[in-house]
Amino acid sequence: MMGGAGPLLQRLDELVRPSVTLAVDGQVVTALEGDTVLTAVLLHGAALRQSEFGDGPRAGFCLMGACQDCWVWTEQGTRLRACSTPVTAGLRIVTREVPWPRLG
Amino acid sequence: MAAPRVIVVGAGPAGTRAAEVLVAAGLRPVVIDEAADNGGQIYRRQPAGFRRRAEELYGTEAGRARAVHGAFSALRGRIEHWPQSLAWQLRDGTLQVERGGRAHRLDFDRIILATGATDRLLPIPGWTVPGTFSLGAAQIALKAQACAIGRRVIFLGSGPLLYLVAAQYVKAGAQVAAVLDTAPAAARRAALPLMAVRPSLLIKGAALLWRLKRAGVPVHHGVAPLRIEGDSRVSGLVFRDAAGREQRLEGDAVGMGWHLRAESQLADLAGCTFAFDEVSRQWLPRIDADGRSSVDGVYLAGDGVRLAGADAAELGGKLAARAVLQDLGLPPPAGIDAEQLRRSLARMERFRQGLAVAFPWPGDIIAKLSDDTLVCRCEAITAGTLRRSATALEAPEMNRAKAFTRVGMGRCQGRFCGIAGAEILAAARGEPMQAAGRIRSAAPVKPLAVAIEVETP
Numbered sequence: 001m002m003g004g005a006g007p008l009l010q011r012l013d014e015l016v017r018p019s020v021t022l023a024v025d026g027q028v029v030t031a032l033e034g035d036t037v038l039t040a041v042l043l044h045g046a047a048l049r050q051s052e053f054g055d056g057p058r059a060g061f062c063l064m065g066a067c068q069d070c071w072v073w074t075e076q077g078t079r080l081r082a083c084s085t086p087v088t089a090g091l092r093i094v095t096r097e098v099p100w101p102r103l104g
Numbered sequence: 105m106a107a108p109r110v111i112v113v114g115a116g117p118a119g120t121r122a123a124e125v126l127v128a129a130g131l132r133p134v135v136i137d138e139a140a141d142n143g144g145q146i147y148r149r150q151p152a153g154f155r156r157r158a159e160e161l162y163g164t165e166a167g168r169a170r171a172v173h174g175a176f177s178a179l180r181g182r183i184e185h186w187p188q189s190l191a192w193q194l195r196d197g198t199l200q201v202e203r204g205g206r207a208h209r210l211d212f213d214r215i216i217l218a219t220g221a222t223d224r225l226l227p228i229p230g231w232t233v234p235g236t237f238s239l240g241a242a243q244i245a246l247k248a249q250a251c252a253i254g255r256r257v258i259f260l261g262s263g264p265l266l267y268l269v270a271a272q273y274v275k276a277g278a279q280v281a282a283v284l285d286t287a288p289a290a291a292r293r294a295a296l297p298l299m300a301v302r303p304s305l306l307i308k309g310a311a312l313l314w315r316l317k318r319a320g321v322p323v324h325h326g327v328a329p330l331r332i333e334g335d336s337r338v339s340g341l342v343f344r345d346a347a348g349r350e351q352r353l354e355g356d357a358v359g360m361g362w363h364l365r366a367e368s369q370l371a372d373l374a375g376c377t378f379a380f381d382e383v384s385r386q387w388l389p390r391i392d393a394d395g396r397s398s399v400d401g402v403y404l405a406g407d408g409v410r411l412a413g414a415d416a417a418e419l420g421g422k423l424a425a426r427a428v429l430q431d432l433g434l435p436p437p438a439g440i441d442a443e444q445l446r447r448s449l450a451r452m453e454r455f456r457q458g459l460a461v462a463f464p465w466p467g468d469i470i471a472k473l474s475d476d477t478l479v480c481r482c483e484a485i486t487a488g489t490l491r492r493s494a495t496a497l498e499a500p501e502m503n504r505a506k507a508f509t510r511v512g513m514g515r516c517q518g519r520f521c522g523i524a525g526a527e528i529l530a531a532a533r534g535e536p537m538q539a540a541g542r543i544r545s546a547a548p549v550k551p552l553a554v555a556i557e558v559e560t561p
């Protein structure tokens with residue numbers, strides 16, 4: 001559900017960094033070390049989540065941890081603020097809230 | 105007697121200088137910041153592994169950035185640094201902090217709040233469409249991630265940051281479609297006498313305009329934004345120019361912001377008295393010349409209380425720390441000339457007044473927003489709903505309107521809708537904005553991790 005055609009963000013510099021792979025809604029996404037989850041997702045698509053009020057997709061807004069419009073979830077159900085969470089190898093996130101934490 | 109415990113919240117320019125003065129006086133303050141590293145907003149650091157030099161990141165402010173970073177590094181081992189720690193409640197001499205999913209209660213003798221600011225926003229139709237970011241966000245994408253928010257970026261708003269970020273984008277090689285300033289060109293001329301107190305900043309401002317001009321970026325003054333277009337992503341922006349003509353710009357991203365909004369929730373929770381500041385058109389905690397709030401033991405510094413910029417934040421941090429020492433009966437360290445700091449701050453205050461004249465908050469645009477404009481991003485509340493609560497339900501101020509409509513109750517806690525919401529409410533009732541009051545802060549000041557373990561000290 002990453003939405004839209006093509007990425008929202010554009011890399012301008014700092015291209016020489018080790019790569020990191022993560023999974024977004026089951027799809028493999030390659031990012032670079034030091035990227036935030038928001039950067040990693042928006043370099044591939046144009047949305048982070050859907051508004052709960054049916055007014056469409058959202059892709060963060062402030063990038064400084066103030067608006068909370070960039071929430072995503074791990075597959076285990078932990079909420080992450082995408083703009084202030086660095087990517088880590090093997091991270092698996094979903095862009096829709098998991099109704100109940102999966103136990104075990 | 106045990107050494108008094110002093111906490112500094114915020115490791116930007118204000119918090120850094122405050123901690124430095126406290127350490128010089130022999131104290132070991134606790135410095136708490138939500139960010140992974142020190143620097144605050146303006147001197148925000150890039151992640152480990154990034155290689156751009158300070159000149160590329162901070163431009164003309166590279167020297168200052170190095171100085172503030174260096175000052176903080178010199179404190180290591182002499183302060184208790186709590187990075188990635190959110191201060192979320194402040195009451196009766198106790199600060200509550202979340203760090204790594206754990207809750208901590210920190211008692212203190214004195215606390216300095218140097219919590220900075222966020223972008224001040226006004227809503228326009230379409231501002232939730234992906235590709236729309238705050239101006240600050242556009243800058244953070246560049247500084248901290250080496251990314252542009254789009255391929256062809258439209259900058260909209262008013263204030264120095266508007267021109268600064270647009271010029272930084274040009275310098276970094278991004279395409280800037282246009283700069284749209286809601287302030288009329290004449291406003292800047294009217295502000296010159298006030299702004300002349302800091303000629304170096306005027307020169308820096310002129311240099312930014314020159315860079316935009318040389319790059320062929322159109323700059324429009326006196327615009328009224330009408331709507332951001334696009335369904336699942338931004339495709340353009342429609343505005344009315346100063347001559348009253350409607351124009352459409354193609355672009356896949358919008359960076360928007362109208363100067364800053366003080367991050368003052370902790371001061372509010374502590375019970376500090378606020379006053380409406382006519383210059384910045386917002387409610388700010390009241391302080392004396394050195395940063396003492398109305399609550400004993402609580403001090404304020406930087407953009408969280410003065411909104412006078414980074415240099416003023418450094419001076420305010422020093423003054424607040426000096427006030428803490430004085431109130432504790434400790435001698436201030438050598439080299440702190442309070443009189444001179446106060447004089448410099450007064451000069452920067454004049455410049456701030458000049459900025460407010462040059463780049464006024466466009467309350468009139470907000471009052472005229474169409475009823476279907478989403479004001480609250482979190483709960484999707486429209487201008488029409490707010491207006492109805494003002495008239496039909498007779499909500500006289502923001503906290504009543506919040507109870508009726510949920511505006512400001514969402515997860516940003518009114519950071520992005522509070523000021524514009526007050527403007528809409530007041531206009532619907534034919535009253536000045538301050539009559540609508542301000543949304544009272546609630547703890548936690550930001551959503552906490554779902555499961556938080558309680559740590560007993």
Ligand SMILES: Cc1cc2nc3c(=O)[nH]c(=O)nc-3n(C[C@H](O)[C@H](O)[C@H](O)COP(=O)(O)OP(=O)(O)OC[C@H]3O[C@@H](n4cnc5c(N)ncnc54)[C@H](O)[C@@H]3O)c2cc1C
Pocket residue numbers: 064113114115116117118119136137138139143144145146147189190191192218219220221222223239240241243244265268364367370405406407408412413414415417549
């Ligand atoms: C996004 C953005 C970009 C800016 N860029 C520029 C620029 O390029 N040039 C310029 O002249 N001015 C800029 N400004 C203005 C700038 O904020 C200041 O002038 C300067 O950074 C103010 O310093 P400060 O120490 O008061 O606050 P800040 O530098 O904002 O530092 C405040 C610190 O407090 C921390 N904090 C806040 N609340 C909490 C809490 N509850 N718990 C834990 N930590 C907390 C924050 O993480 C932050 O690091 C910018 C402002 C913003 C919002």
Ligand code: FES
Pocket residue numbers: 060061062063064065066067068069070081082083084
């Ligand atoms: S984008 Fe605003 S909190 Fe993440």
